Amino acid sequence: MDRQTVRAWIMYDWANSAFATTMMAAVLPIFYSTVAASTLPGQTATSYWGMTQSIAMLLVAVMTPILGAIADYSGYRVRFLRLFSYLGILASLCFVFVGNGDYLLASFLFILGTIGFSGGNAFYDALLNDVAEPGKRDYISSKGYAFGYIGGGVLLIVNLLWIMKWSWFGLPDSLAGTYLSFASVAVWWYVFSIPLFRRMKDKKTGGRHTFGQYASIGFSRIWNTFKRIKRYPELLKYLIAFWFFNDGISTIITMATIYGTEIGLGTEALIGALVITQFVGIPFTLLFGRIAEKLGSKKSLYISLGVYVLIVVFGYFMTETWQFYALAVVVGMVQGGSQSIARSIYSRLVPADRPAEFFGFLSVSSKFSAIVGPFVFSVVGMLTGTSRLGILALVVFFAIGIVLLAKVDLTKGEAEAAAAKA
Known part of the structure; x- marks a missing residue:
């Protein structure tokens, strides 16, 4: 294992996490509501942002099987990684040209990003x-995730200072700090990707396919896994439960800041709260691992999902900035823990001889399911005239997920997975 190559691989997670924090979760949703969609009513802007999220996830979900096939069967992983990275970097940079009322351009650029x-x-x-060799992959993967968490958080703090304390940096106003934040995502992503692009080279596989062949390979693999998964009833029940509660979680992550903007919370408070969530999540993710060891995975997942129900209900009544800070802390306490435990449970239910296949199916299927939450949020908001009912509608996702989770017999599911290997 080449340590420099490992460090370069880890630094890419540090690099592109800037897009996840600044563009997907924190700064851009507020900018979309207050600048790009400033000519629209607040609730309409929130709904349009939800629709943008759904369209982006739909396109990603359709592309994922094809990209997976290209990654597995071509020798051009680094080349395609560079191509998609540059697309995201360019899209982030182009946000400096988005002005008042340019919500269509903002939506288009976000989808590209x-x-x-x-x-x-x-x-x-x-x-x-x-x-990395097989025995080191879990550790290296976890380290990359951790560095991504830290890297995205560090840049978000810098962005927050530019926006809140713009005069310290010689900027004319807070909006200039926001534009500088968008540009910083592009620079951050590009600069910290350089080590990976320099260290790693493509390995020729000798086989080439057309785009149509890659699409056929990708979707046939997903279809074959779908047919095979029906042989494991407990796994299938858990997967359906996961689709519901994970969609609720992902919708909260993507819609929280623009919802806060609509109900009148300040930009500084919203971004500051997300910084809190980012760093509270690190120790509590580890703590939830301990809770799972003591109480069991299923009970600990119940706890986290129950907390999410309370978060949604409290979010419906939220009016003050301190309440948003309180919710940010609570979300940070359960966000990483719920996702890590959910993934751990899934790993126990999949056939031991086909983990990559079934985790690939989880990735694709969860992207398709993630379309529904923002769409429901947006439609309810548009029909009722308030996004408060849109956020409250997410209770349904968690409730269905909890009910379906209760019907999953983990012991039986593990036995089905073990029997498949035998």
């Missing part, structure tokens, strides 16, 4: 096998 971010990750993940 999301394709660049998610598409690049398909090839980045596939490079893990080239970076």
Whole structure:
């Protein structure tokens, strides 16, 4: 294992996490509501942002099987990673040209950026096998995730200072700090990607396919896994439960700041709260691992999902800035823990001889399911005239997920997975 190559691979997670924090979660949603969609009513702007999220996830979901096939069967993982990275970097940089009322341009650029971010990750993940031997992959993967968490948080703090304390940096106003934040995402992503692009080279596989052949390979693999998954009833029940509660979680992540903007919370408070969530999540993710060891995975997942129900209900009544800060702390306490435990449970239910296949199916299927939450949020908001009912509608996703989770017999599911290997 080449340590320099490993460090270069880890630094890419540090690099592109800037897009996840600044563009997907924190600064851009507020900018979309207050600048790009400033000519629209507040609730309409929130709904349009939700629709943008759904369209972006739909396109990513359709592309994922094709990109997975390209990553597995071509020798051009680094080349395609570079291509998608540059797409995301360029889209982020172009936000400096978005002005008042340019919500269509902002939506278009965000969709392109999301394709660049998610598409690049398909090839980045596939490079893990080239970076580390099997016994080290869990550790290297976790380290990359941790560095991504820290890297995205560090740049977000810098962005917050530019926006809140713009005069310290000789900027004319807070909006200039926001534009500088968008540009910083592009620079950050590009600069910290350079080590990976310099250290890693494509390995020729000798086989080439047309785009149509890659699409056929990708979707046939997903279809074959779908047919095979029906042989494991407990796994299938858990997967459906996961689709519901994970969609609720992802919708909260993507819609929280623009919802806060609509109900009148300040930009500084919203971004500051997300910084809190980012760093509270690190120790509490580890703590939830301990809770799972003591109480069991299923009970600990119940706890986190129950907390999310309370978060949604409290969010409906929220009016003050301190309440948003309180919710940010609570979200940070359960966000990483719920996702890590959910992934751990899934790993126990999949056939031991086909983990990559079934985790690939989880990735694709969860992207399709993630379309529904923002769409429901947006439609309810548009029909009722308030996004408060849109956020409250997410209770349904968690409730259905909890009910379906209760019907999953983990012991039986593990036995089904073990029997499949035998």
